[in-house]
Amino acid sequence: MHHLWKRTLLLTGATLLSSGIAYAQTPDLSDPPEIEGETVGDHGSVTLRMGLGLAESSPQYISSQYFADILDQRSEGRITVNIFPNSQLGDDVQMMEMLQTGTLDMTYPSSSPATGYVEELAVFDLPFLLPTREAAVEAMRSDAAQEMLDAFDGTGLKALAFSENGFRQLSNSAREVSSPEDVAGLDVRGLSIRTMENPVHLAIWEALGANPTPMAFGELFSAMEQGVVDGQENPWSTILTSNFYEVQDYGSETRHVYTPFIKMISQRTWDRLDPEYQELIQDAALQAADYEIQLSSEYDDWARDQLEERGMQITRLDDEQIAAFQEAVQPVYEEWAPRIGEDLVAEFQRIAESSMTE
Ligand code: KDG
Known part of the structure; x- marks a missing residue:
């Protein structure tokens, strides 16, 4: 029944092996739940x-x-x-x-x-x-x-x-990042970061002093390979499964969105x-x-x-370091919360707070 997804895992493993690298190929993934429910009628x-x-x-x-x-x-x-x-x-x-x-x-x-x-x-x-x-x-x-x-x-x-999709993390090919100053680059240029096609993401990276560029996901690997952008942000799973680590030396555990x-x-x-x-x-x-x-x-x-x-240098950030990023992106809330709807933002903040106190 689960033949299809198991085959994917095997293929993934085969690809890694054929490139001569023997890593643990998959996490200990949960099997999909048993398929339950009635069968439906014949509608073609x-x-x-x-x-x-x-x-x-x-x-x-x-x-x-x-x-x-x-x-x-x-x-x-x-x-x-x-x-x-x-x-x-x-x-x-x-x-x-x-x-x-x-x-x-x-x-x-x-x-x-x-x-x-x-x-x-x-x-x-x-x-x-x-x-x-x-x-x-x-x-x-x-x-x-x-x-x-x-x-x-x-x-x-x-x-x-x-x-x-998940919690997004920053990766780049230029330098280790543990603060907004590292993104902005005080005596060097700000990092050029690919974002999704979304104005709030642009505002986030502008507030952090980067040079953000919206770009389709499918173009991202070669843009990083060719140095068109220094970095991007995506969940670790994507940075791994889309092979971004081959062209990105540094990762920072920002969990920013x-x-x-x-x-x-x-x-x-x-x-x-x-x-x-x-x-x-x-x-x-x-x-x-x-x-x-x-x-x-x-x-x-x-x-x-x-x-x-696989050689990526990953920087874990402590609470104080995360707080510095949070402070730097405050202007994004000032600009966007009224446009999105203050009540909706407050409702999500309430959900967030209750999850922290449970
Ligand atoms: O199928 C989804 C992907 O195309 C994309 O949404 C992944 O998070 C993503 C990104 O950075 O574009």
């Missing part, structure tokens, strides 16, 4: 094409295979999901546009580039707002977050579920599906999201340790 055969930005070894891909397995099993082979990873069909923005025109069925962007459709999603981009995974999950499962998913109505995109993913289907595709298939897809999206959050949490420290083993 459906093939869904799903485009992903990340690599085959990422939690994003592995949980997508679980999603495909659920649909396969509960439709008795009638619903097939074909997954295209590694930005091969386009970046987040392009793939969302493809969903709108109906040339692609499903994609799985970060919430950050989706703020072009639903502005309130930018609350997730505020720096250091959600300090723990517990707080992030509570925020993603809140009524306010459900309203954000519903607000895609009329855009041509049907948003099914929030899932986890928690980014969700949003599982989306083209409204055109959705409208053609039988309601029973729709219900199954909605259900499978939520189950795959829960599994991905689990996988992603297992990747966090494991991927960081793997990066260290």
Whole structure:
């Protein structure tokens, strides 16, 4: 039943071995939960094409295979999901546009580039707002977050579920970073940092004294390789599975933003599906999201340790050092909280605080 994702892990291992390096290949990943639930009736055969930005070894891909397995099993082979990873069909923005025109069925962007459709999603981009995974999950499962998913109505995109991309960390090829001054560079130039296509992220890196450049994820590796940018920020799992460590010597454990993913289907595709298939897809999206959050949490420290083993210098920051970053990005709140909505920001702050006192 779980043959698909197991095959991915084996392939990942084979790739590493063929490059002559024998690392522990995967963390002790949780198996996906048993597939439960009734099978659905016969409403014809459906093939869904799903485009992903990340690599085959990422939690994003592995949980997508679980999603495909659920649909396969509960439709008795009638619903097939074909997954295209590694930005091969386009970046987040392009793939969302493809969903709108109906040339692609499903994609799985970060919430950050989706703020072009639903502005309130930018609350997730505020720096250091959600300090723990517990707080992030509570925020993603809140009524306010459900309203954000519903607000895609009329855009041509049907948003099914929030899932986890994760806590973002800084990497770069120029120098060790443990303070905002290291980002800004006092007697040297500020780091040039690739950001997602999102104005709050630009504001964060401007406040820290960097030179931020928005860029599609698929172009990032070669931009770093060629020195077009010094660095980027993404969860450790992505820095590992997209091989960024090959062109980035330094990592800093900043955890400056928690980014969700949003599982989306083209409204055109959705409208053609039988309601029973729709219900199954909605259900499978939520189950795959829960599994991905689990996988992603297992990747966090494991991927960081793997990066260290592969020669990346990783700087862990203490509370005081993190506080210096928090202080430097305060102007981002002053500019963006009124635009996003003070009540929404306060609601997320309340969730964050309650997760700290539990
Ligand atoms: O499929 C998702 C990726 O394309 C992207 O969202 C990953 O966090 C990401 C980034 O930095 O672009």
